[in-house]
Amino acid sequence: MVAMTAIAKNELKRGDVILQVKDLVKYFPVRTSFLQSLRGKEQLAVRAVDGVSFDVYKGEVLGVVGESGCGKTTLARTLLRLTDATSGSAILEGVDILSRNHAEMKELRKKLQVIFQDPYESMNPRMDVQTIISEPLRIQGIVNSVNAARDIVASVLADVEMLPPEEYMSRYPHELSGGQRQRVAVARALALDPDFIVADEPVSMLDVSIRGEVLNLMLTLSRSRDVTFVYITHDLATARHICDRIAVMYLGKMVELGTADEVIINPRHPYTRALIGAVFVPDPRHRGFADILRGEIPSPVNPPSGCRLHPRCPHAIDICRTTEPEFITYEGTHRAACHLAGQLKPRQA
């Protein structure tokens, strides 16, 4: 459908590595006064993402989970080049996203699309649905008018189950429900037939009753079109049910990564355990909160020494205070960054 120009389309199979992120770092400098800088005060920085490495496989849904301030959204924005990384690399099908110039980036965006959190803010209220969905096609020069994009728009609307498509094409965002708007956002992301979509909290603004629609749509598309999704969320319960693999972040670091079952049923990291224990179960016959951590997430300007979780961790020993744990692979693909990860007892079901 879409002619690929500068970048040759690699023939990757399902399960091949499509994106390789290595030592990704993003610091945001904290503003200091002129006087302070004259006094030679050290330049402070918010360490939003502080050395993260992982692979993403073609056609999978990878969940990136964590509390606010853990760096998950910064990670997403860095991969999309909506903000520039401080250092590190992110190789998408052989091309380093982080070192592309502006023109090359525009080309790359055909493969790399995004779904934003708030469907009320991410669409121009003065455009109708077909104008919204065809905008990326027009920007990329694939079509030169809204009308010329009609077939593509109809086909992606059908892909997101907005049927019949003609019914929705000339509607405006205010005529759609929240769930429908988010489907339009998914359709817009699909219009360029991308390989890779980053979805940043795509359902957190929607009523719980309709979240399933949008999430299942992502899952279906990953299977039917081999689109790879990175699903950024604070909601471990939905991640458990739609993600193939889950990555858990804490204070700028990735602390655990594995298949959804590995991470949820047999979490290696005390933080992952606490996060699972803090999720409410919608069943009044099973009550109680296990393993909740004390306190709140510390400042990313001055993170704790050693393991960043140690001040809140119930298992912390001396080495945790001084030495940062490595992100080690345990059985299969299950990785965790904890000195005690091999020794923790399995979580009670």
Added chain:
Amino acid sequence: MALLEVKDLKMYYRTARGHVRAVDSVSFEIEQGKALGIAGESGCGKTSMASALLRLLPSNGSYHGGSVVMDGKELLTMSEEQFRKDIRWKRISMIFQGAMNALNPVHKVGEQIVEAILHHEDVSREQAVKRTHDLFGLVGINPKRFNEYPHEFSGGMKQRAVIAMALACHPDLIIADEPTTALDVMVQAQILKSIAELRQRLNLSMMLITHDLSVIAQTCDSVVIMYAGKVAEYGDVVDVYTRPAHPYAMGLVNSFPNIQAARTEVRSLPGFPPNLLAPPSGCRFHPRCPLADEECKQVEPAVREVGGNKHMVACHKAEIVQQGGDIWSR
């Protein structure tokens, strides 16, 4: 006798295009020391109900019938003066939605609680300050932070301060409107755990308003499921969650993923709530309901009991729903 009895309560908003029936013939009871959850999608009338109970209606809201009785006394006909003196904050207090913004940013947190106490009770300033220190301890804030401002508190701490303020005048009933919605999961769990402990210690009743059925499952004794301003289902939480009798309640319970369960499809509930200016005829849920027939389109279902234990439902098809088949599978 129940601590609070709400009967056929109707509260409408006046608009240029007619009345919005935000709370439309709602009845329930709250027992001393028990917690009742009010659940439903956005716009179903949950928050309107809270303001109706505290008589804090916006200027275009008004009562159109029904009664709210506390300890045998009718609250809706009481004079505003008496309600303010005897009921609001002293017997019924509230934890507001978005507690982050419920504190005044230019006043010290401790002072704001002292002020609330002095406003409602005839005690000396020293006594109020002493009580505030005790309240800080009770909700898990170091009393040394009495003189700090809201911006020096984290989100969870502010929420604790707001809870302390709700407890300041020893109320019998606390209405908590989405008390943890803006907080992270871990802090949410900490706060709800504290609320549960406080309730037990002080024998407090609570009405918890939330869209999150999993929060209600973990903290409440009974639950009201609201749809379009009406009660769809009401009963003991275990009854409603395990044997839902209303298709809406069943769909809503199903759409909450359970992290402890094996991997399944995340369910959803198709469609969206109706416009309350012109609600659908008959059962308000009929346009979204997989079981709807002619009767549902024309006759509004009465609230009736199914299967004992005060399990109430407003649905013509409750018996079919309770047979346990998956009415929502397509």
